[in-house]
């Protein structure tokens with residue numbers, strides 16, 4: 001064995017290491033993609049209404065105040081699990097009515113409390129938005145957030 005690192009050995013380590021980790025990176029990227037498509041995304045219930053609801057969510061920039069699965073602003077509550085928080089798993093109709101009532105009642109105008117604006121959404125927009133939030137609540141987040149308050 002050579003006592004010192006030769007030029008060719010250094011080159012081989014450099015190229016070998018670069019290609020090895022590039023390969024690992026490509027494999028992990030493919031794995032993430034397939035995991036998102038096949039495991040963590042519930043494609044079978046991804047309806048037109050859910051897609052429209054996402055557009056309502058984007059048009060009104062709810063994310064400027066709220067987080068959705070941790071992404072967004074920390075001014076207002078996490079909404080990735082708001083469907084579960086409102087009891088949507090046990091009583092879907094009740095949760096839907098409660099969420100609509102909440103959206104319609106804004107702003108509450110309670111002194112010293114953060115306010116949410118009134119968006120004047122139509123019945124259809126509210127239904128689509130809630131379909132979107134319901135669908136989002138079913139994304140497999142491996143138990144995140146750790147508590148129900150998000």
Ligand code: HEC
Nearest residue numbers: 057060061062064065075076077082113114115116117119
């Ligand atoms: C300007 C900031 C702001 C924007 C934009 C905003 N919200 Fe809110 N939202 C709030 C605040 C603040 C609260 C908590 C208010 C409270 O508890 O009185 C809240 C609460 C909520 C809640 C109740 C959460 C819970 O756990 O009780 C829902 C549902 C909600 N927002 C949905 C939306 C949707 C949907 C949009 C977009 C159409 C939106 N918000 C846009 C500030 C905002």
